[in-house]
Amino acid sequence: MMRIFGVQLRKEITELWRTRKLIIVLVVLIAFGLMSPILAKITPDLLESMGEGQMEGIIITIPEPTQKDAIDQLVRNVSQFGLLLAVLMSFGTVVGERERGQAALVFAHPLPREVFVAAKFAAQAIMFAAGLALGALGAYIYTVILFDAPPAGRYLALTGLIYVWLLSLIALSLLASTLGRSMGSAGGLAFVLIVALLLAGSFTNLAPGALLEWGRSIAIKAGSPARWGALAVTVVVTALAVGASCIILRRQEID
C-alpha cells in the first residue's frame, strides 16, 4: 500500500511539474510574497502623489508604514491568490482523469482508488507547502530589508495557519472533483463549497477563515483571542473531505 502510494505520488508530482502547474504556483506565491512588503512600503507615497494638487488645503497625514502593514498585505494577497490557486489547481484533477478516460485505464491495474485520491491531495499539499514557504520567506526577507525583522517564531505560526487553511480549500475542491460528473459541474460545485466556507466565516469564529485573522494577530502581536476551535474544525473538514472523496470514488462507476 505504501509502495503504491509512493508510485502514485511520484506520478502526481511529475505531472504537476510537466504540466507547468508547479511552476505557476511557485511563481505566483513567490511574486506575491515579495510584493507584499514592497506594496506596504510604497502605498503611502502612492497615496500622497495621487492626492497632490487635487486636495489643496487639506492636509492628509499618512502614518509611516511599519512591518505590521507588510504582514497585513501578505495575509491579504496570499489568502486571495492562494485561494484562487488552490481551487484552480485541484478542482479538475479527479474528474479530469475520469472524463478523459485515464481513470478507466489505471483502475484496471492494482491501484486502490483511495490511494489515487490520497496521492492527489498529498501532491497538492506538497506543491502549496513549497509555494507558501518560498513566498513567505521572500516576504520575510523584504520585510527585514524595508522595515525591521518580525519575530521569526510568530511569523512561522502565521505561515502555518495560512497553510492549514489552504489545505481545507484543496480538500474541498478535491471533493467537488470527485463528486462532479463533468469538469463544469465539478468547478461549479467547488465554487459553491468554497463560498459556503467563506460565508461560514462571517457567522462563526469556528470557520477556517478565522485562522487567517488569528495568524495575523499572532504575527503582529495584536493580542486577538486564539482560535483553537477553528483550527480543529479546519483539520476535521479537511480530513472529512479527503475521506469522503475516497469513499465516493470507491463506489463510483468509471466510464
Added chain:
Amino acid sequence: MTPAIEIRNLTKRFGTVTALAGFDLSVPRGSIFGFLGPNGAGKTTTLRIMTGLARATAGSVTIEGVEVGRGARPPIGYLPDTPSFYSWMTAREFLTYIARLHELSDPPIDATLERVGLANANKKRVGGFSRGMKQRLGLAQALLPQPRVLLLDEPVSALDPAGRKAMLDIMGDLRGEMTIFFSTHILNDAERICDEIGIIDQGRLVIQARRDDLLARFARPVFEIEVAPDDAPQLAALAERLETTGLIERAALDGVRLRVTARDLDRARREVLPMLADRSLVRFEMLGATLEDIFLNLTDPANSRPEVAS
C-alpha cells in the same frame, strides 16, 4: 477444466435502460474468444463489469476463480475501447509507471514495446501519438503484467486495414500464452483469429459456439464470379446455363459480375469452377456468413432457440 471466465446471469440496468438482460457465458481457458454484437448490444458494459469499473445489477463474473468485485483482483489486462493516456508521459514512462503499480521487479518493458511495434517510438510523448499508436500502447499496458486473461474492447475497430491486420496478428501470436476475450461488431475480425464466438444482442447472448461450427452452420451458399470485360457476354451465357442445370437457385448478373446462390453448396463448388476454365477470370469468391445473416437466421422463428455448444 474450469473455464477462464464464467459469467452467470449478468444483468445491468441504467435507470430504466436494461443494458444486460441476464446472460450466462463461459470462456474456455487458453482460447481466443470473440464477443460479437452490433452497436449498443452491451459489449462495453460487459467488459466494464469484468474489469470492476462498473458493478452488475445482478449476477456474477468469475475470472480465473476470482469473483470480480469481491475484494481480490483477478489476473486481467484490459484495453478500453478508446484508451487515453497521460499526454505528458512517454510510452516507456507509462509502462514503467504501470510496472511499478504491479510492483514488478524486472518488467519486460522493451520486449512488450517490441511486441506491439512501438520500439522506435518509446521516447516520444504520448500526446503526439496517432490513434493506431495509442491502440498499440493500450495493448502493451494490458500485456505488461503478463495477465492470464486479456480483455480487449473493440481492439481493431478504429484501425485502418493494415493496423487491423497487425493488431490481429499480435493477438494471434499470443494464442496459448493467455486467454483472450475481445469484443467487435465485425464478424470478419472474429473469424480471422477466434476459436470461439459469442454473439450478444440487446443485452442477451444469442449464441455461443466454436468458430468453425458457427461458420459452417451459417455459411451462405453464395459465390461471386467476376470476369474481364471481354468475357462479359460469355458470363451471361454461363448464367443461363447454370439456371437450367438445377445446380443453383438464383443467378444475378451485373455486367462483369455474377452472383450465384447455390442449391447444393458442395456440388456447386465442384462443378461451377470447371465451367469457367476458359474464361479470363478476375475473381471467384465464396461469400462467407455475415453477422446480419446470423441475426436474420436466429431471429427467424422457424429456427431453433439459442444454443450453447460444447
